[in-house]
Amino acid sequence: MDIWEKLASRDNRSPGDFERDGILVCGHCGQPKQFWLEERGIRMLLPITCACEEREMREERTRQELEQFRLDMAAAQEKFGITDTSFYRMTFESDDGHNAKASAVCRRYVDKWESVRKGNYGILFYGTVGTGKSFLACSIVNALLAKGVRATVTNFPRLLNLLQSARDRQEIIDHLQFYELLAIDDLGVERDSGYATEQIFGVIDARARSGLPLIVTTNLTLDELTHPPTMHYQRIYDRVLDLCPVRLKLIGASRRAGNAEARREKARELLLDEKVL
Numbered sequence: 001m002d003i004w005e006k007l008a009s010r011d012n013r014s015p016g017d018f019e020r021d022g023i024l025v026c027g028h029c030g031q032p033k034q035f036w037l038e039e040r041g042i043r044m045l046l047p048i049t050c051a052c053e054e055r056e057m058r059e060e061r062t063r064q065e066l067e068q069f070r071l072d073m074a075a076a077q078e079k080f081g082i083t084d085t086s087f088y089r090m091t092f093e094s095d096d097g098h099n100a101k102a103s104a105v106c107r108r109y110v111d112k113w114e115s116v117r118k119g120n121y122g123i124l125f126y127g128t129v130g131t132g133k134s135f136l137a138c139s140i141v142n143a144l145l146a147k148g149v150r151a152t153v154t155n156f157p158r159l160l161n162l163l164q165s166a167r168d169r170q171e172i173i174d175h176l177q178f179y180e181l182l183a184i185d186d187l188g189v190e191r192d193s194g195y196a197t198e199q200i201f202g203v204i205d206a207r208a209r210s211g212l213p214l215i216v217t218t219n220l221t222l223d224e225l226t227h228p229p230t231m232h233y234q235r236i237y238d239r240v241l242d243l244c245p246v247r248l249k250l251i252g253a254s255r256r257a258g259n260a261e262a263r264r265e266k267a268r269e270l271l272l273d274e275k276v277l
């Protein structure tokens, strides 16, 4: 059987399809699912894809690509472990809208990702303790991951541990550029040592040279970032400020106190209920 005969014998009829002028027509989109072809003097009725089938094939391709993407991301995490997986819980879906303006900027950042990526625009979240900086940074990363963009969150204490025990430090630093968006949580909490600042500089400088966006969260003030105590920190913070032209200041009371009160209330309801005790 030659290729034409094989093609001609493919049955692409679905329930609801009908015939018009001897040609099979899709019952959903109304497009023909067959066409006449003349080959070496023989007329053959061959199947073609209608709009519905095209869409199904596109959707299936996207599903497969996303599945492969998830496998790749899981393999990277398995190999390098740069992310604390608790960050997956912080998403725009669980956003209570407390920082409505900052949230809106973050959602726009995700919506306009292609242009953000091209312009290499990072965000600096700075401000007081417990105000939602990590929450928004992680929400951006999770929203991009859902779109199939390689994005991740890490922090320097974790990276320093990995770098210290690694046989090949450069491999880890190179791996960070596998992520189109890298978020570094809590800049400034790492121990203050010559070794730490050298490694932090290595990571930030490599990111700056990669031309890829960086998000940073920190409790440091803009003044502390622009007037660091030593030249070493100046070289680090100067690059961070350059990489993060979008600055979002989050201030106010720590949200953890309110969360802790709500949790205490729930625990009381659960454990002090007569039915439970």
Ligand SMILES: Nc1ncnc2c1ncn2[C@@H]1O[C@H](COP(=O)(O)OP(=O)(O)OP(=O)(O)O)[C@@H](O)[C@H]1O
Residues within 6 Å of the ligand: 090, 094, 095, 096, 097, 098, 099, 127, 128, 129, 130, 131, 132, 133, 134, 135, 136, 186, 217, 218, 219, 250, 255, 256, 259
């Ligand atoms: N928009 C939000 N919607 C729901 N929960 C939030 C939101 N922002 C913050 N939270 C919750 O409030 C708590 C503190 O938020 P988060 O850890 O993001 O603060 P932070 O500014 O990073 O604090 P720190 O300076 O200590 O690192 C967390 O439990 C977080 O899940």
Ligand SMILES: [Mg+2]
Residues within 6 Å of the ligand: 133, 134, 135, 185, 186, 217
């Ligand atoms: Mg934080």
